[in-house]
Amino acid sequence: MRYIANTDQQKREMLKEIGVSSFEELIGTIPEEMRFRGELDIPGPLSEAELEEEFADLAKRNADFTSLKPLIGAGAYKHHLPRAIQALLGREEFYTSYTPYQPELSQGTLQAMFELQTYLARLTGMEVVIPSVYDGASATAEAALMSLRLTRKNRIIISSTLHPHYRSVVETYTAPHGTEIIELPYQDGLVAGPRLEKVLTDDTAAVIVQSPNFFGGIEKIAELAGLAHARSALFIQVVAESISLGLLKTPGEMDVDIVAGEAQSLGMELSFGGPYNGYLGARKKYLRQLPGRIAGETVDRDGKRVFVMTSRAREQDIRREKATSCICSNHGLNIIASDIYLSLLGTEGFYQTALLNTRAAHYLEERLVASGGFERVFDYPFFNEFLLRSKKPLPGIRASLLEAGFLPPLALGAFIGDESLENTALFCVTEIFSREKLNRVTQLLST
Amino acid sequence: MNPEDLLFTKDHEWIESGKSPARIGISDYAQKELTDIVYVELPEPGTEVEKGASLVTLESVKATSDVYAPAPGKITAVNSDLEDNPQKINESPYGEGWLVELEISDSAPLDELMDYAAYEKYLKEEEV
Amino acid sequence: MKLIFEKSIKGRVGYSLPADRIEEIRVEDCIPPYARGRKKDLIEASEVDVVRHFTQLSKFNYGIEDGLYPLGSCTMKYNPKVNEHLAGLGNFANAHPFAPADTVQGCLKLMHDLSVLLCRITGMDAYTLAPAAGAHGELAGILIIRKYFEDRGEQRSKMLVPDSAHGTNPASSAMAGFKVVELKSNKSGTVDIGELERLMDEDTAGMMLTNPNTVGLFDGRIDEIAKIVHGKGGLLYYDGANLNATLGILRPGDTGFDIVHLNLHKTFATPHGGGGPGAGPVGVKKFLSPYLPSPVVVFNGENYRLRDPGEKSIGMMRAFWSNFSVLIKAYAWILSLGGKGLREVSEASVINANYVLVKLKDYYRPSYDRFCAHECVLTGRDYKKLGVKTMDIAKRLMDYGYYPPTIYFPHFKPYAEETMMVEPCESEGKEVLDDFIAVMIKISEEARSNPELLRDAPHRTRIRRTDDVLAIRRPILHYDDELRLKDELNYRPEDINF
Known part of the structure; x- marks a missing residue:
């Protein structure tokens, strides 16, 4: 087996040193009747050449997406993705490493997080940015949950021009909390201020609007955010096409409280829907309610400027059931992809x-x-x-x-x-x- | 405050002895174990609490720790100075680092607590 | 090291666009003034500047190909090169998720067939491939449990989680609206049956369990546990974090589990990417399949398509379908090994872990002195009185070229304190472990002879220990935060450029 190192001879030696006569003795605490008997019904093993052929055949069942x-x-x-992105992501130090819990051996990942946090802060105009949750849809759902915690209210208004998948994920995430979700109908492809005003109440936690919206339309964010704020609701802007930030006003300029974004356009392949990368921007005062990892600057013992994961006490491994989210793995490699993409452009x-x-x-x-x-x-x-x-x-x-x-x-x-x-x-x-x-x-x- | 005037729990909290409202905090040993405290989540004054309810959450860089009520009662004051200066718990656990003040509604549970000498002895036994 | 922003030189260009920019279309006619913003300040650098920057950055990281990465509970095994190539095939990488079904039969077939294989490996009946990570799978799984009881008109408010569980277990349960009830571990490191009997009631939806558990021990009393949980109408959830010990040996589906999540980035050899992306498929027994998230892949004998599981489904967990490129790599890994090979993976990893345990237990008193599964939990307890913490031992390991084991997890009193969890995967050879063991023994000697050396470690890494307290008390969360504090920070050139 090419991915298993030890030979049978070595395994026997090791068992002997462990002090057992067989592997079965090592797993003696598992009662006989619980064990799986026989061989798993799995095709293979395939040689590397066979594997390549198998996958080439599978790929051929698709249309020719390389040219479509x-x-x-x-x-x-x-x-268009510059080739340098994939070449650099192929460096094993990036793609095989773990979450940067040990900063002494993880400055590459940590600095890339910090750099992307900078880029995204500039593109969104937000004070603080979490550079990776799973995708734009789960980022939107996390933003919704965050608004419930911040306002202690349980009603959310969602524009009907939000990507239907994003809306479905918000519904999935908020279902256990009995959140009332109000759909705001569109008018001529956009959210209409007077219609929003009609459904806004003082017990509304947040208004969620995507811009550019699912139909491509550019919403009047500043006006809508103002209406939400007048009823002390938070305003969440969803950005599914991050290239638009190159041309449009930043959500920060338009007084948005939380940005839930999708970074797929910033350096990621289509890859039949994933992995992409979600990000969350917010005012600094909301940092403690943000889910996910963030890098911060500090110094090491010699006074060097270095980066660490910070504000960690929001996270599940420390806070358990009181954490802001259960998110653990994020889309770290995609952070590096976006950092490279934006640096090259x-x-x-x-x-x-x-x-x-x-x-x-x-x-x-x-x-x-x-x-x-x-x-x-x-x-x-x-x-x-x-x-x-x-x-x-x-x-x-x-x-x-x-x-x-x-x-x-x-x-x-x-x-x-x-x-x-x-x-x-x-x-x-x-x-x-x-x-x-x-x-x-x-x-x-x-x- | 002089630790001699305090009662201690096995979870390393202290409460002023023979007073109500009584201040509550964490012991010097506890602040050392927690290392640098970077954030304190304080309750609202006026909150009624049961014995054993979480009063305060303390955060260090790599851990969070709850401080539990040693007796039931009503919170009459919180040390809101800690919100900006959580390090005071490390610097002065028995003084400026106090956490909340509790008006005790039933002092019976306090009979089980240790005085300073007993607490010191308890710490020695714990260290194995 | 310098930030990319500090390398910017005015006028440099790292990217070019076609000459014809369709300039007769005026942006003023496209974007109204209420939305039109200014040009965003990023950087200016040539392509080679950028490529060098990231190549340098990579050298500040440690990857699996640099050496042993024995992080317990993380399953840091070799990520085969060929799998990266397969995931990059043009017809996969460029497939649009909304492309018509007849143009993506290859993608759909792969998803379908992978689900079938995962069913066989774990003894489950149906899978969703949507969850993006283990914890995302947990959330999906617990939401399925929630929906199942709702559907039956039962109100259940609690979820049992062992004190040894990963933090994601209680966090996922809470996120899915359950009150978490902690179950204490017993003296032998497994579930305390008496305690379980006492706590499991008709208001409890179920229990989350890892087997082998997070202290690296097989719980042989799963049948009893399942009986108690099922006896009160609850469901048993399997956290697949430690599946690497069980392939072809123990299938959760055969041992009473109703629902499982897997971590393809652990057991199935897809890379961790410095934090992700992974994938967290969730498998269920047949009676739970109507509750799976939307959509699922179905095959009618001729064609594959995506289908909504119906009104009982918990809904969508993410946009689109799955972390597809991760699925490709996991599928390739399974086929590379075959049924027999998968069992060999688990055998080899269990032998490796026990070998390390036996060789090191006299130096780092284990939490539980019995044979372990695919990882062993050692402790640094005996060095605490010398003023050396487990953290110091971990940092010293870096000086010898190793990534440290997982430390301070699991963490529960009184058995699991000052822990070091070592998981030497099947891809590690005996000679690699022998070197690691020798270094660990050497460090134990240093702890006695020169504790200062450990407290101050690491010495040979590119940076030293970091001030994590300062990072919180003086938050600098992007470069513009730093620029605002420039005068106060006052870095010397060598503090930035190294």
Whole structure:
């Protein structure tokens, strides 16, 4: 067995030194009748060559995703990833190491956490950032739970323009606490202030709004946050497409209390839905209620500037049932991926990428509408996703796009079960689309 | 405060002897075991507590520890100075590092506590 | 070491975009003034600057390929290279989670087949692959228990958790709305049956258990435990943290457990990534399968697809389906070993742990002096009177090139104090363990002859012991916090650039 070191001879020697005659003697405390007898019904063992063949066959059952360009986002975005990211993540010191409990041997991981905390603080305008929970959806749910603890209230208003998966996860996490969840209907693709005002009460813990929202629309966050604050509710902004932060106002500038973000766009592959990485930003005074690990700066015995995990007493291994969350493993390696991604793009690269996303998306949207094959569903500002109603049935469009090498947009009406959105398609365009490709898409969908 | 005037629990809490309201804190041994205290979670004054209820949570870098009520009663005051200066518990566990003041509703449980000499002896026995 | 922000040089570029930026579209026409923000200040560096920075950073870390990583309870085994390659195959890495089902049959088949294999390994009937980590699996599992009782119209408010349990167990139970009742361990380190009988009642939803438990001991009385818990209508939950001792030896499903979570990043050799990502599949007995989180993969004999388990489901635990690339690696590892190989994994790891225990027990008095499973719990108790703590022993190990064992866990009085938990996985050879044992013995001598050396350790690492109290009292949680305190901090150049 190539992953087991000791030979049978060595194992016998070791058993002898332990003072037993057989392995069975070592596990003598397990009663006979409880033990598994026989051999596990598992295929293999496969040699490395066989393994590669097996997986190549599996991969071939998928479409050719290496060349398919997605016109779909909906919470998972295809951006160009510099090759340096994967090359650096392949360093064993990063990917095989454990959680940095021993700072003397973990400065690489800890400094990367600190650096990403800095980047995300700048992008979100928040005072303190937890750089990793599992994903944007669980970050949103954690933010919701946090708002319940901070306000000691048990009612949450969720915009209907929140990603349906995120909403479902919030429901799952809050179910044991009997939290009342109010869905706020959208108006022309966005949350409408007067509608929010109507459902806001003094016993509301938080208002959760995604922006850019699930339809791609850019919400009037500052106005909505002001309404929430007027009723002493916290305002939680969800950011599912973090590239948008390159162009938009920071949540901090718009008086958001907690940001729940998804960092997949910042250096992660699509990977059929995971692992991605969630982050949480908040005002500093809320630090003690934040779940998850955070790195802080301090000094070592020689006075060197070093980094450690800090404010640890919020965490489950110390606080047990009183912890802010049960989260233990996070998505540490994805922290490093985002740190590398943002470092490579830099100030100008990140800004230009965000700019190109929105320009390319608007370019396609205008052309599709001008082609006569589509009409606008909402009159709203958007970042890199937009909703159009097709005049032709969607299945036909899907087939022609796939054939031409494009992954079709999301059929939104069917996806969220809203008849008023029948035959609508949620498009996503990122910087990976050149003008020629966008023209090609327009041409395909106009004929 | 002079430790001679205090009663001690086996969990290393102290309470002023023969007084009500009585101040409550942790022993010098306890603060050393906990190491540097970095955060104190204090109760609201006015709270009624049962004997054995958690009064205060103390946090060091790598541990948290609850301080339990040695007798039932009502909290009449808390040492809110500790919120900004938790290190005072380490610096002066019997003085400025007191935690809460309890108006004792039933002093019977205090009969089981140790005086300072008995507590010192208890600490020696514990050290094995 | 310098932060990336301190290496920024104005005008440097590390990334390029196409020349055609579709500039005729004006951003002012796209983004209204209420939302349009300023350019965010990140850094300016060339690609090679960035690559060197992260290469240097990596050298401040210690990985499994640097040497023994005997962290108890963490199962730090070798992460095969080929598995990384397989997870990176273009058709997997670039698959969009909302791509039509007929375009992702490879992904769905892998998820389906992995679930089947996990069922066989653990003796369960159905799996969800959604949870992103062990604790996330625990939360899903406890929510399943909650939903099951709700569905039956039973109100149960408590969950039993042994004092030796990982902190995640009580934390997950509390997060799922249960009151945690702690169960004391007995003198032999296992569940106190009398205590269990006393505490288990009809208001208790169940009990969470690890077997072998967190002190590294097999609990041979699982059948009795299961009888007591089931007798009061409760469910028995298996924390798979220590599954590495049990493959092909003991299946939770055969021994009374109703629900289990696994840690693919432990037993199944997927890398820990400096904290994650892992994956925490949850397996259940048939009667609990309607409560699994959404969605599950189904196969109709021809095609695979994702399906919502229905209205009894606890709902979604995360966006999309799973930590898919982690699943690929775990599936590959299982196939590499086969049924016989999996049992050999557990045999080899149990032998390794007992070998270390026997060789070191005269130097570091174990919490329990009996054969252990895949990890052993030693203690530094006898050195405390010399003024040497377990922490000091751990730090001294770094000077000899080892990552220290898990320390101060498990931690419960009076049996588990000053603990050091050593888990030498199957991928470690006897000669590696012999070297480690020799160093541990040497350190025990140093503790007697020169305790100061230990108290001051490590000496040979790139940084020394850190001031964790200062980190809390003077919180600097990102670089802009540091910049605000620049004058007060007053670092010398060598404090930053090393």
